[in-house]
Amino acid sequence: MKPFQVRLRFHGDLRIFLGSKAGYAVIERRLAEKTSIKDIIESCGVPHPEVDLILIDHQSVGFDHTLADDAEVEVFPVESQSTVRTKKRLQTAVMARFIADGHLGGLTRNLRLLGFDVAWPKNADDRQLLDLMSRENRALLTRDRRLLMHRIVEHGYYPRSQNPDEQTIEVVRRFDLSEAMAPFTRCLRCNATLDEAAKANIIDKLEPLTKIYYDQFRRCPDCKQIYWPGSHFPKLQKRIEEIRSRIRIKA
Numbered sequence: 001m002k003p004f005q006v007r008l009r010f011h012g013d014l015r016i017f018l019g020s021k022a023g024y025a026v027i028e029r030r031l032a033e034k035t036s037i038k039d040i041i042e043s044c045g046v047p048h049p050e051v052d053l054i055l056i057d058h059q060s061v062g063f064d065h066t067l068a069d070d071a072e073v074e075v076f077p078v079e080s081q082s083t084v085r086t087k088k089r090l091q092t093a094v095m096a097r098f099i100a101d102g103h104l105g106g107l108t109r110n111l112r113l114l115g116f117d118v119a120w121p122k123n124a125d126d127r128q129l130l131d132l133m134s135r136e137n138r139a140l141l142t143r144d145r146r147l148l149m150h151r152i153v154e155h156g157y158y159p160r161s162q163n164p165d166e167q168t169i170e171v172v173r174r175f176d177l178s179e180a181m182a183p184f185t186r187c188l189r190c191n192a193t194l195d196e197a198a199k200a201n202i203i204d205k206l207e208p209l210t211k212i213y214y215d216q217f218r219r220c221p222d223c224k225q226i227y228w229p230g231s232h233f234p235k236l237q238k239r240i241e242e243i244r245s246r247i248r249i250k251a
């Protein structure tokens, strides 16, 4: 087969994945066999869940499209230019069920605080993580690009920041979750949805001062953790307000 040349132009913040070539958004690949566009894009370092639109000669194509001749390819991230919004999109915009890898404990806690369903199997290996993701149809959150490139991954996101609060804002924006927040409804420890708990039913589990000063309680049906608006509460509320206001500003 005659060798051919593929020229890929990466738009928006996809260039962060291009590694040492950062600053250059164009990569050329010389190929000698028929190759899927997904494999070509991932060979440049860009995981497929980050790619929302692929244009070849102004036509949108899917990941399984194969190339065997010279081509010019335009690759767009999620939420890129509105001018191309009418074309076929490859990613789901809205997704509210997640699975986070073991390094993203802070992000997991923040998302649960906002009421979102985030599985966080701490001691799972990659295989177990991907199995759970697939079985429960969750979007994978990870800064491990290789993991995100796994062919079984349908929905996923690579947090750009290393800071949990920044990551939280990124995820809320990426999956369009700002209207879906329900703070203080989910267990921060185990992800279960909290139940209202009558004070009389849990009073023997409370510290003396908590018994005196608080009347509203929620309890986790799974791990039995009890939640009330105690001394930590203003701090958490402040964090939620900060996240909310920053999403509004930059949205």
Ligand SMILES: [Zn+2]
Pocket (backbone or CB within 6 Å): 187, 188, 189, 190, 191, 192, 220, 221, 222, 223, 224, 225
């Ligand atoms: Zn729990």
